[in-house]
Amino acid sequence: MFLLDFSKPINILELPQEKEWQKNIISFLKDWYNNSETIVTQTSGSTGIPKDIVLTKSAMTESASLTGKYLNLSSGDTALLCMPSLYIAGKMMLVRSIVWNLKLYCIEPSSYPLKNTDKKFTFSAMTPMQVEKSLEKIENIDKLIVGGAQIPSSLLSKLKFLNTDVYESFGMTETISHIALKKVSGNSPCTSFQLLPNTKIRVDRRGCLCIQPSFLSEEIITNDLVSLVSDREFEWQGRIDNIINSGGIKIFPEKVEKQLKSIINREFIISSREDAVLGKKVILIVEGDVIPELKEIVSQFTFDSKYEKPKEIIYVNQFERTKTGKIIRNKIF
Structure with missing residues (x-):
């Protein structure tokens, strides 16, 4: 761990750079x-081939400013960087720390970010896996x-x-990290995402979210279905490109997955296969x-709709993932 105050x-020039993750931080700075x-x-590559995106520093600065206002950050607060600085999540933790004059503690990205420290922090960002292993x-x-x-x-509970x-958080590389947040802790967690200030949204004819942050000149049209x-x-x-007819x-795979995560303590996804009668049949793919x-547990489980129940369970040794850990759905078969 080292400190960027x-x-x-x-x-x-005085910062450590023996390890690759340290070099990545210094390269960004x-x-x-x-x-x-x-x-x-670079985008994560979870919905397509990873690609380079050019972002303006002024837009990144404004995004960081909006997050800090939403979370009521103050100069001198402590923060933890435990995500790779090669990608937008890690880069924006650095930018937020610069904009808000934070004391940023940097550690090597891992699944167990708090394992070797008992220090207290005002603010940090993690993946669900990191949170699960740091409870x-x-x-x-x-x-x-x-x-x-x-x-x-299972983690939300x-x-x-x-x-x-x-x-x-809800966002993507194109929107410079998140544009909306949803509080999920405490006795009364929110069910909907709340926009950061100065952000406008609408839905297009497909029902997908279109985003216009104040710091971007062009509207971002997503494939995210929202209400x-x-x-x-x-x-x-869910994602419109994942819908199963x-x-x-x-059928929205992400909706079915959210239900099944209460009974399956393993990495899995909902997908589909060709079917002579249904066109596509819903299947459950489990890693490991x-x-x-x-099979019996799933057959007895009460889904929101009977059509969501998987017709088949398939096991794979390991899912192919992006460098940021997201499962690449279109590379299962």
Whole structure:
């Protein structure tokens, strides 16, 4: 672990750079403080081939400013960077720390970010997996944003009992990290995402979310199906490119997965296969060894709709994942 105290000048030459993750942080800082007005970063590759995206530093600065206002960050607060700085989540933790003059503690990215520290932090960002493996110490963080993947319902139930303010985030590289947050901790967790200030949204004819943050000149059109609660709130339903049309019924894999995560303590996804009668049949794909009792458990499970029940269970040794840990759905078969 090393400290970047942005409440005072930083001498990049004095920072440790023996390890690759340290070099990545220093590389970003050099890019940030050079004369260029832009930063190049890469998408995760979960919904397609990873690609480079050019972001302006002014837009990244405004995004960081909006997050800090939403979370009420202050100069001198402590933060933890435990995500790779090669990608937008890690880069934006650095930018938020620069903008808000935070004291940023940097550790090597891992699944167990709090394993070797008992230090208390004002603010951090993690993936759901990192949160799951840090629950014993997670209350050492006052405010935590969680992104990179949907939070499983099994984890959500544990977050209700924490004193930490935990927010599920919604965003993508193109929107410079999150544009909306949803508080999921405490006795009364939110069911919808709340927009950051100065952000406008609408849905297109497909029912997909279109986003216009104040810091971007062009509207971002997504493939995320949502229902608008108000002009400041929305509920996420799933990706339109993942929809399964089974016998004329539209099935949202992410919705089914959220239900099944309460009974399956293993990595899995809902997908489909060709079927002579239904066109596509819903299937459950589980990573790892066969679970003998799972077929019976799933058959007895009460789904929101009978059409959501998988017709088949398939096991794979290991899912192919992006560098940020997301399962690549289109590379299962």
